Amino acid sequence: MTEFEPNIVAFLCNWCSYAGADLAGTSRLKYPPNVKVIRVMCSGRVNPMFVVNALQQGADGVLIGGCHPGDCHYVQGNYFARRRMAILKKLLEYIGIDSRRVRMAWVSAAEGNKFADVIKTVTEDVKQIGPMQHFRRSNEW
């Protein structure tokens, strides 16, 4: 049997995490290829609906990457995102979805190594939990 390869959707902020991912790439660091990156202007742009929709449409895990607290390009966007995700994770947990599927990480533009580590941890965690089969959207019309 082939090993389960999770799908991970990463919402990375344009100013820090996306640049961090870029750095990881240019410095030729190895990290699991399971991650699909979506660039957003700020982690505060991530509507909890994005997360739920990603889980519906085939993601097994969702990662939200933002700047370190205090470093946000928009000053406070990541603080708001943190608050939102804290509540969303509690709710998902209550409904019976392992909250490790939704992760958040602060990765700055200089932390290519950290980015690779984050992706590794998230992928391993989601591999351990198994595929997301709770409320997958079936594409039958």
Add this chain to the structure above:
Amino acid sequence: MVNLDKLRETVKEMLTREDVKYVVGYEKGTYGFRVSPSFAFIPEDVDKFIFSPLCVNNLTIYPMLEEKLPLPKDEKEDARKIGIVVKGCDSKAAVQIIQEKGMKREHVVLIGVPCTGVVNPRKIKARFSHQGKNVDVEEKNGKFVFVIDGAIHAIPKEELIFDKCKHCENPTPVLYDVLLGDEIHSTEKEDYEEVKAFEERSFGEKWDYWKKQFERCIRCYACRNVCPMCYCKKCMVDQLSPQWVRRSTNLSENAAWNIMRAYHLAGRCIGCGECERVCPMGIPLTELNKKLQKDVKQIFSYTAGLSLDKKPLLAIFSPEDPKEFIL
């Protein structure tokens, strides 16, 4: 409970004022144990106003539901106030809406009614399922007393009231312009025991439970329409571009809708329980709301609907917010 004459007198007096457009209260329903919202535009309308333990509806939605058509040129907006008869929980909804700047404080007149618990229509219907004629229920010495076909029934209060009323922390309205009757002080504390017990279960058990509930949802959106906090001009489920939630009723879309409905009420839900009352499928929606209420209280020490000066929960942040889940 409340002296009816005093209620009617107060509303009548209010309607004679220039700056009040109309007053929303309760009137007798047409059948069974129903009570329906009533609108009084002229003092004569007030004679049908009642207040009894059957008055469950949260009337705070009415100023939010009012249709505001685009005004013709040179015409000014009708800035007159709307009067609402509010119980403890309804007044919290009003506070929360005003806090979020959904409406202005000057736009409403709140007639506060201290409430000692209202009858859960489901519970009373389970006992008297074929009641055709309208019945009046009175509260006497901790019992609900009513007459059906000449027979007097007296049922202990605990058996008929809503579960939310058993642990009500604010029986007296938080915000009011006129208070009818004496203030009631409650020593009850919401302990969230059911929520805590459910949290202990495993992920599999939790999902099995919610899967069964969500599968039954028919997405009539009655929970949204009755909710005083759901006053967005365009709800995210009605949007077509982007279409966040598809219209078909299947587990996936129902789960997405129910998660987002509960999420959008995080730190805003005042726990009036209207969503669960109107749910035609009997989905325990308040359990989700209560869970978020509990967590918000615990993590951010924030309770919705208690003060006008506080800012909404998700509109502020603190550097000390939880960070243990961040990598």
